[in-house]
Amino acid sequence: xxxxxxxxxxxxxxxxxxxxxxxxxxxxxxxxxxxxxxxxxxxxxxxxxxxxxxxxxxxxxxxxxxxxxxxxxxxxxxxxxxxxxxxxxxxxxxxxxxxxxxxxxxxxxxxxxxxxxxxxxxxxxxxxxxxxxxxxxxxxxxxxxxxxxxx
Amino acid sequence: xxxxxxxxxxxxxxxxxxxxxxxxxxxxxxxxxxxxxxxxxxxxxxxxxxxxxxxxxxxxxxxxxxxxxxxxxxxxxxxxxxxxxxxxxxxxxxxxxxxxxxxxxxxxxxxxxxxxxxxxxxxxxxxxxxxxxxxxxxxxxxxxxxxxxxxxxxxxxxxxxxxxxxxxxxxxxxxxxxxxxxxxxxxxxxxxxxxxxxxxxxxxxxxxxxxxxxxxxxxxxxxxxxxxxxxxxxxxxxxxxxxxxxxxxxxxxxxxxxxxxxxxxxxxxxx
Numbered sequence: 001x002x003x004x005x006x007x008x009x010x011x012x013x014x015x016x017x018x019x020x021x022x023x024x025x026x027x028x029x030x031x032x033x034x035x036x037x038x039x040x041x042x043x044x045x046x047x048x049x050x051x052x053x054x055x056x057x058x059x060x061x062x063x064x065x066x067x068x069x070x071x072x073x074x075x076x077x078x079x080x081x082x083x084x085x086x087x088x089x090x091x092x093x094x095x096x097x098x099x100x101x102x103x104x105x106x107x108x109x110x111x112x113x114x115x116x117x118x119x120x121x122x123x124x125x126x127x128x129x130x131x132x133x134x135x136x137x138x139x140x141x142x143x144x145x146x147x148x149x150x151x
Numbered sequence: 152x153x154x155x156x157x158x159x160x161x162x163x164x165x166x167x168x169x170x171x172x173x174x175x176x177x178x179x180x181x182x183x184x185x186x187x188x189x190x191x192x193x194x195x196x197x198x199x200x201x202x203x204x205x206x207x208x209x210x211x212x213x214x215x216x217x218x219x220x221x222x223x224x225x226x227x228x229x230x231x232x233x234x235x236x237x238x239x240x241x242x243x244x245x246x247x248x249x250x251x252x253x254x255x256x257x258x259x260x261x262x263x264x265x266x267x268x269x270x271x272x273x274x275x276x277x278x279x280x281x282x283x284x285x286x287x288x289x290x291x292x293x294x295x296x297x298x299x300x301x302x303x304x305x306x307x308x309x310x311x312x313x314x315x316x317x318x319x320x321x322x323x324x325x326x327x328x329x330x331x332x333x334x335x336x337x338x339x340x341x342x343x344x345x346x347x348x349x350x351x352x353x354x355x356x357x358x359x360x361x362x363x364x365x366x367x368x369x370x371x372x373x374x375x376x377x378x379x380x381x382x383x384x385x386x387x388x389x390x391x392x393x394x395x396x397x398x399x400x401x402x403x404x405x406x407x408x409x410x411x412x413x414x415x416x417x418x419x420x421x422x
Contacts, residue, residue: 121287
């Protein structure tokens, strides 16, 4: 968007854009969630298989010491699969969290009334009425803090 | 005429003529002093004006009542207007803080965040709400800064005008400095001339006291003796006919001692 046209964006226009984006996400995120879920199932499966492989190796050499190289390789595979499983799970949680956030945002933005909008535009109204901008307030708060720390 | 005679030109003149000359010079000295004071006040006013106009002083110099200095006065007014614009701009910037270009930059960033899907770093609802409010506050801030452009334009124009005026005032001040130097020189000459005339008049003053006819008459009436000059003065002033025999009561004679003094006394004979 051109810089100057940003000055002409109205609150309702921006609100519509945000809502559209969130609704698009709400369609896309369940698909992603499903994908991550399947990925997690695969990761669990791989982890369990590697654990079984190690157990079988230990069973096949019952009574005698297992080949240390083969044992170490099997343990490494388990560790790798465990890391992968954790990573996939984290991704799934993140997608689920985004989906939850998206649904909450859709609920919030879609029921926007004038009172809520007035609250959101408090800063703009204050500046339009000749008051301090948030930047100015933060600046003076910072300088006051500086004065206090020096005192 | 002798070489190096300080009073050569005065010797042929009448005393009254020299006195009138002296008076004329004294009057012109008063005139010069007035002009000097006026020009020095003008220079001082201009100097204060320049200091104020270039921002070296915050005090507005009081305009002198005795003379009109249009250029300096006009420049002062311009500088006052300039200061008002500066104050207006500073007040506005204290409220808004960010300049226009920074506001646009920030708006662009906020708009991007709000409208574009950003993969894994999606915004939370709270972040979205904060950015939504910030976007419209930035819009309002930008609108509030609209007068800044006019103020900056006015400031630029005034700054150029003041610079030109200060140059002109400086030039006028240099001219006044020349006038002051000429006046100082003229004052020196006039003072010297007054001194010379006074010295000549002093040298021409009769050394002896003028003959007092009244005193001479009194002396005669008391039976005293008078000089030839006194006699001349007496004749000039009514003659000897109207001398009254108003003998002052003579102080009581002291009883003469039985044995008369043998000392010689002036004006009386010892018999």
